[in-house]
Amino acid sequence: MEQIKGTSTSCLLVLLISSLATAQVAQRYTSLNPCTSKGKCHECIQTPSCAWCYDPDFGDSARCFQPSQAYQQETRCREEYVLNPDNVLSVLAARALSKAGRVTGGGGGQLVGGAEGSYNHSENWSESGSLSGSAGGGAAGAAGGIVQVSPQRLNLKLRARQSYSISMKYTQAEDYPVDLYYLMDLSKSMNDDKEKLSTLGDKLAATMKKLTSNFRLGFGSFVDKVVMPYVSTLEEKLNRPCDICVAPYGFRHHMTLDKNTHMFSQMVKDANVSGNLDAPEGGFDAIMQAVVCRNQIGWREQARRLLVFSTDASFHYAGDGKLGGIVKPNDGLCHLASNGTYTESSTQDYPSIEQINLSVKKNSINVIFAVTQSTLEIYEQLAKTIEGASVGKLEGDSSNIVTLIKEQYEQISSTVEMKHNASSAVSIKFFTRCLNSTGSLVNTNKCGKIKVGDIINFKIDIEVLKCPKNRADYKQTIQIYPIGINESLVIDLEMLCECNCEKPGDKFYMESAPACSHHGTYKCGVCDCYAGAFGRHCECTSDEISRNVTTMDCVPPGSPSGLECSGKGQCVCGRCDCETRANDNERIYGRYCECDNFSCERHDGKLCSGADHGTCDCGVCHCKDEWTGSNCGCRKSNATCFAPGVIDGAVCSGHGKCECGACKCETTEEGRYSGKFCEKCPTCSDKCIEYRDCVQCQQYKTGPWKKPEDCRANCTKFVPIPVEEVTANEETEVLCAYYDEDECRFTYVYYFDNENKIQIRAQQERECPDKVYVPGIVLGVIAAIVLIGMAILLLWKLLTTIHDRREFARFEKEKMMAKWDTGENPIYKQATSTFKNPTYAGKG
Template sequence: MGAFGLLALGVLALATVAISQKTSLEDQGSNPCSGKQTCSECIQTATCAWCSQLVRLASSRRIFGLLYDYVFHDFLQNYTSPDGVPIPRCHQQNRYRNDKTSLMCDPQFLKNPVNEVNHIRNVELTKGVQVPSSSGSGAFQYINAVQIKPQRVSLKCRINEAQDLEVFYAQAEDYPVDLYYLMDLSKSMEDDKATLSKLGVKLAEEMRKLTSNFRLGFGSFVDKVVMPYVSTVPKNLESPCRGCEAPYGFKNALPLTTEATWFSKEVHDARVSGNLDAPEGGFDAIMQAVVCTDEIGWRPNARRLLVFSTDASFHYAGDGKLGGIIMPNDGMCHLDSSGNYTHSTILDYPSVSQVSQKVKEHQVNLIFAVTEEQRSIYNALASSIQGASAGTLSSDSANVVDLIKEEYRKITSAVELRDNATGPVQITYYSKCLDANGPERQTSKCEGLRIGSKVQFTINIKVTKCPKDPSQRKQTIKIEPVGVNESLIVDLEMQCECDCEKPGNPGFKPAISARECNYNGDLKCGICACKEQYRGRACECNATHADTDDMQAGCRPDNRTEILCSGRGDCVCGECQCFPRSNPEETIYGQFCECDNFSCDRNRGLLCSGPTQGECACGKCNCLGLWTGRDCSCLNSTDECRRPGDKELCSGRGKCECNKCLCHETESGNRYSGKYCQRCNTCPGLCAELRNCVQCQVFKNGAFKDDEEACNNCTFRAVEVDVLEPNNTSEDERLCILMDEDGCQFRFAYGTNGANNLQVRVQRTRTCPPIINIMGIVAGVVAAIVAMGLVFILLWKVLTTIHDRREFAKFEEERLKASWEAGENPLYKQATTTFKNPMYGGKM
């Protein structure tokens, strides 16, 4: 062949590679599989499959094929479609079919693992029964009930491909019950102890009505025997109060037994003790009562009830430092042969999380029987502990039997599934519960169960990613009903690797025998894994002295750009090595470093709305499960748009988008609102329409008061309440305040219940104006006017009398001061004149 022929061959080869690269690049925009370089990466991507077949190019392109294979080695990296165009090995599963429009790959070389489920133990649900013992001694043995099915399953699960498991639960009749009564025996509980000793036999009798297989035990606690919890004065250590026993931490007085009289005797004989501070050492007692399985006598297949009775709060982790106790609680059993807690002064109190963990681990239902003033504290505590509840204990514990029965009914009337799955394993629960004809909804809890009720759960298990540590790719997951010592064990194996990548399996060749890789790398699943210093598809390039000018064509998608490796990598031996990122969770990948897992849309600052909703692949969010949208923030479901019992979405007043209702606006400008568009605060309501029925049913008045037939034909029956308060169970409830013919104001509210039926609640008392006595008011006014007139007259008379008397007194006073007689006028002169002889001296 001449030089011209060789040149033509080179141009033809380069053009073919360009076509191949262009096809590959176009696929990557919509194909999440195209950027995957290894079989493991490929099968860890949902809907992707890998072809490991070694196929050379079509015969039409095999002119001087040996030279072509030597230069480009395309038969190692790609296989060919019917038209001879090389295709990436990782592609969508639905593209691998043996027809003219699909990719060609021999089934034996196609790596497309699927989920595999195998039921290892699948015993039918049965109730427990007592049968004669095989020893022939006349005794009976109990065959345990089976309440959950299946019991053990092996699951091989592919990444991001969920697997559903059907699980059944039925509450068995006569299921064994172990009840351990843990009592605070500080001085304040003395009257409670006396009451409990009398009620012991009654408690056993009432519980045996619920289950004949019942056992009862008793333990007590006070507090740590160190300051400042108890007085350490020697005499107080012997008897802290009159008739009191020496203080102690916890004492297992009576292990679980069927003899109720023993329980009553132990409670009666137990003596109270005393401590200094208000909180008690109840957490120490709970921990020992839970973990000391053999000492307490807990049976492996029984419902375990631990009743915790107190009138005080509790010490928890860290409080021990006040008494110089710094060693954390180890969560182990420390009871001696007499049932006494030996590490009370050595270990600190347990924490809430430790108690919660041990209660969950040992499947104990914890019931807090506490006084009213402590109820809020223990309600908060119960919400932090799986399977715990709280009830109000009377001041002398007289209601303890009813309290335990009620709490036991609550526990047994519901089933809640929990699991210990961690890391990348995501488990979701669905069930119809007891509504066989209703829609399946996402829930792990069903209520309202009775003996024999059978509930089906659909458990959706999905592995979101492969753990980096291979030892974590096999897990044992325990799915169990809360408080029941039965479970479904799932032996999970994550399908993270292809067998052809492991030595000793077909499709793997070590470097020493891998001619396809020029003996410079291992052949794995049809591609070469080169040694450190070698590069290239067939490990043909030595990175230490590579001629980069000749290799740059393999680092560009086509000749229309001079940018190598998309500007995000180095071109080494015709192969792109993408730049690393400072964040180890972020990667750049792809044949030309064109893809990454960090440049997708974000929601609430989370890439693709978070790992549970989507993952970023080549700049595009691949949504998981029911999530959709550019950023996987939209839930492709209508469950939250339909009210229970309602066939229409959003009450027919809106549209459902992303599992949320977008409510319409009416032509008159009214707008619906609420979760289901069930409210319209500006729309005319049903108050006027319902008033007549409400009045006749509750107040015996209104338009229907004399029409009994019309009153009986009302489509609802009003529910009377003392005080009309908001109803949390009905989101669309509206309040009506109306006036009746008596001028009284009455209130009622209407809405829908869980079955979407009209529900009307009426306040049974009306607010009426007071009755006005007109005649009384008139008479009162007249009487007041007359009285006021008489008062004015009397006042005038008094004032005038006082004035007259004052004037008269003044006159009398002036008269007494006069120097003449009242009958002689000093201005009057007699008519006769009298002369006096001055010489006459009055002598004769």
């Protein structure tokens, strides 16, 4: 014990002196160097750009360093003791792609032969999409097989958090073999479909043989589980559910894949319909058996495998079997009897959708759901969860089945979509130009419109995001494959997550080492202390904590505050014990607890803009390759500043600067540019004029190219899409409006689709002013003048008549009111005559 105490005192003095000597250097690089905080070898090599020094005479300086930094030269780690593993790629099999016109048939292509080579750097991607340095394998024909994927097998040793690029080629071979298994619902409602299919067998074969001469056809049928409540178990109903029905069954394999199409038609004709009680059918049982029973069905090793599933009803899936008392889960294995009948139909539950998906992926089969309108929507949702599945609308009597299969096959074969089975610890990204050899790489795993002989080059970025906790997972086999093709690129991945000098048996591994005060294991130049011991050399034990040990070596040299362990820890036995954060993802570390991984600059509330952009180390954001800036919020690449659809275009359309992955538009004498790519300028000319004449001639048959031959010769980039009303999305579309020679106004918008092709929506009809009919106007004016004149005359006549009548009436009135008779003379006085009676004497 006295010897240990003496050693501890000496070690503490050495630590104090060395800390004073190297403090300034360490302090200068710690905040910028992500390596210095790594205290163990495996932690160091799991950090990008870091190397470990396991020199036993290295001293107490930080052993994890960046080889590119001058600090490494000052520490003078001898080169033979530097552990800085390189990424290494070895090509195990790289047979050449099959050329169009060479392939005559299918075969079992094995991953054998090929050239071998090693690569020590990640810059192995060439513009042609080939593996740099690869010698390539032999011809496909020599091996008797078709090669559509190259290379076939690689071995890759890769460090954590470092992206490595490899390349992969895909081509569609000519006359590639096709196996088509027709799986049909033979419940009673499909009787007319069965009759129609039996007459279309030869036509189906003839149509498919136009696409490939190596075509085979098979047939199977299904109804449902023969238990209640799916089918009636009454004896008379069980034997004969209907007048034309046979006994129900789960799944029955009728015909193994064969070139004899006449036998297919006869098999379909001889198959009888059956009946069940509920609406859904047992199609999932049938799909599972048709997929996994490879030998019985006759699937070839190298062929495009199509499973056509024809029904007019929905489906039962996992869990529905409990209704019939079936609780045993589906095991996903083949259970076909010698007569082709599914033997476990009444004892195993229906398979789940995920089981179907996994089986389809494993066996590289494309499922085509040929269903009627009533169930089309539910099968479209189902197809989204099954890799490589598609849906086609089936007519009520299946009369369009040949056309449907042909269209679905052409759609499947003209598209390639790459998938992989890597674990969550590995990131795989696909980049390709598809068929655009002059375009830029696009982050996608899918290309369409592929023809025989076309070669698609994929650049594949592989990155180990983190080392798995289980050491057994350090080695993984990754398969990268095109959906529906039984070929793949197999990568034997070895993650470089540990150091050999940390393993027993290595020269630099020693238990109870003297260098560790016999209280720890010496690994890669540092001590891993046993429980109860601590310190750089395990010089401190739990019974020494109470001793009065100086804390000077726990204070950063030159620290103005003089805080012990930077105020974020405690000095224990001359060494800082940093505080533990409540959040497990947050750490305080460093010799003086001066570093942490949570105090870096944030962007949009995310530390270093999020884990996809960068990581925080010692208060500084360390950005991933494609990001930059103090908070890793800016893209290094200016690819997002190029306007789509423009070949050899300038950054930001030549009217701005690309800053942080976005265009900052400039203001010129013409005006101020705007838009995502600085492509808009309200006072400047734009592409509206460029597209105007073609829109006129194609949509309205007007303009300088209104002659059909002129229009066809000059307008080949687009065909306008007519709409009743033109509206534009200001962010991605440009609105254009003009008047033509007829003084008619027409509007349209142009934009670029996902494939960077120009698209235009044009107003269906022009807005034209009403036509002016001059003769009509003249005649109308003359007629109006005549009518007005006549009206005036009639009015004058009317007024005159009224006036005359009024005068005459007044005259008549005055006449009647006259007080003298026009027959007498007013100055005439009539004579008076007096008569007397002589007999009158005047008496009473």
